[in-house]
Amino acid sequence: MANKQHSSSMILTITVVVAIVLMIIIWPLSMLGKGPSATGSGDEVELRILPVARIEMKKAVVVSDGKPRDGATIYNASCAACHASGAAGAPKTGDKAAWAPRIAAGTATLLKNATNGKGAMPPRGGASDLSDEELKAAVNYLVGKAK
Ligand code: HEC
Structure with a gap:
């Protein structure tokens, strides 16, 4: 009698444990399945437009890379600060005397010095x-x- 009682309470315990485990596993899974389609959440929208967004970004990069800025534009943006006024001892733009000895050293030297500083x-x-x-x-x- 004692034995029989023991085993039936074991079965009950196992059944309850299995039921709880199943609930823990299945409940979140069912939420996963419903979540995005039920609400049309932002994440899902983002996923749908992601390939297009990537392509648009690539295009933007190619456009700005594909068109190198011309010398005058770069000069005004990045070089005039020093070379227009002669600030910091820079040879002034259009000052033939200041440039003549540098130009005599050759274009390759000028370019190398501009590149390396x-x-x-x-x-x-x-x-x-x-x-x-x-x-x-x-x-x-x-x-x-x-010149
Ligand atoms: C921060 C100030 C400054 C800016 C900005 C600047 N330069 Fe200069 N640059 C100088 C100075 C100073 C010298 C003279 C260096 C020396 O002979 O000691 C010089 C010299 C040069 C020379 C002559 C190098 C040689 O061989 O003697 C070239 C070419 C030149 N700069 C090009 C440029 C270009 C192109 C830009 C813009 C992209 C630029 N610099 C921006 C300060 C500047």
């Missing part, structure tokens, strides 16, 4: 976002004014 001038005139091509255009523009 020289004296008070930081590398790339401080405009570290300039591509090599853009820096070259700016140097040509600046030097061209003193």
Whole structure:
């Protein structure tokens, strides 16, 4: 008799435990299935537009990369601060006497010094976002004014 009682209470305990475990596992799963489609949550919308958003962002990057700024634009934005006034000992734009000895050293030297920096001038005139091509255009523009 004692044995029988013991085993039936075991079965009851196991049944309750299994029922609780099943509830714990199944309840969140059913929420997962319902959540997004029932509410149309922001996450789901974001997921749907994600591929398009990625492509648009790529386009924007290509557009700004695809069009290198020209020498005059770069000069005005990044070089004139020093070279227009001669600030910090910079050779002034259009000052033939100041530029002649530098120009005599050759375009390659001018470009190298503009790239690496020289004296008070930081590398790339401080405009570290300039591509090599853009820096070259700016140097040509600046030097061209003193020829
Ligand atoms: C912070 C001030 C400053 C800015 C900004 C600046 N420069 Fe200069 N630059 C100088 C100074 C100072 C020198 C003279 C360096 C020396 O001879 O000691 C110089 C010299 C040069 C030279 C002559 C290098 C040589 O071989 O003698 C070139 C070319 C030049 N700059 C190009 C540029 C270009 C292009 C830009 C813009 C992208 C620029 N600089 C922006 C200060 C500046």
